[in-house]
Amino acid sequence: MLSRSPTRSLAAGSIAAALSLTFAIPAARAFDEAKYPEWTAYWMRAGSGTWDPSKPPARGQQPPLTEEYKALWEASMADQASGGQGNNPMAWCIPPGMPRTMIDYEGMEVIIRPNVTYFLILEPQDQIRRVFTDGRKWPEDIMPSYLGYSIGTWVDEDGDGRFDTLLVETRGLKTDRSFETSGIPFHKDGETLVKEKIYLDKADPNLLNDEITTIDHALTRPWTVKRQYRRDPKEVWVETACSEDQHQVRIGNEAYYVGAGGELLPTRKDQPAPDLKSFSKTSK
């Protein structure tokens, strides 16, 4: 058996390192940035914080809801008018989920990699949305989540040899979501399907378009809105942790408010106090 001299070991190590480098370089070069659009920016929504930015808030949104879900929405707005939060889970720091998160309340960054495109979204709590672009199939079982499971496809629409459009489909969403603040609902069956077409504006490369179509059994037809985001040189990256100082409190079906001294305040007139029967005494 040959003994391994230090020199031979060093040489073997060098060869291994060289081989490793040889294989590593092609892998690193597999991502050709020139093939992808330039979406690096702090993107701030160009329109309002309603769902369809081309229409006024609340009833002005005119969502194509079935009669059953229109009634739920009306109940939500009635509750809010009396001081409650209605069907707006985000009020309790539940993530907005898809597609609401694409309202982009307070800033977003997009990172394109060959196998996945990331959307880093600030408000109301730092979220990472992954859109897989590696050609994978849909999993047989998707664990429901607020952002859902997204698969995307890059397209070169204008045929110039460079991708310019990302087509995305999202499934597997949790049900405690709403489209926007007034509480436009989704169906309780959890079968929401969201399709997006994301591309830079032809006339203005500082504008990113997202045509979002929601297919849901609470709707009488697919509902498409166009949201836009503008490159904002005034980047405001503030860490956002929604539960840090949340004053909206939900106890049972009632919405309360935390006052300046930490006390519980009613949000509507003649609101009943929470059930305190398990407390031996109450403070005054």
Next chain:
Amino acid sequence: MTSLRGPRGQMVVLLLGSAMATASSAAMAHHSFAMFDQEHKSERQGVVKEFKFTAPHVFIMLEVKDEDGTSNVWALEGEAPTKLVRDGWTRASLKPGDEIKLIAAPLRSGAAGGSWVTQDTAFRDGRPIAPGP
């Protein structure tokens, strides 16, 4: 400028553009600002007890003296910190003891809570709190 009656019947003055600013704020907030009575906004003057530059929304805890001489500390909810930074505010824009005035939309219950926006907020002597966007 426009004026209206406050919840206690007192005449209050709204700064120009406040209605629009509040509507915009309500649309972008993560929770419904319908819980705050936009029809009965009124000016509050008081002393800052605490300024909380926190998520999801910035708070001013403001000690306000009522007409009968009693004091209450109001929990007044503003917009997201990112929005305030964009408006030129920082976590040091206010400190305890500062005397300020603002237009507040109160909780519909009448309890000591409400909302405010940067455009309708100034030091009591009229100086702006931040340089603006």
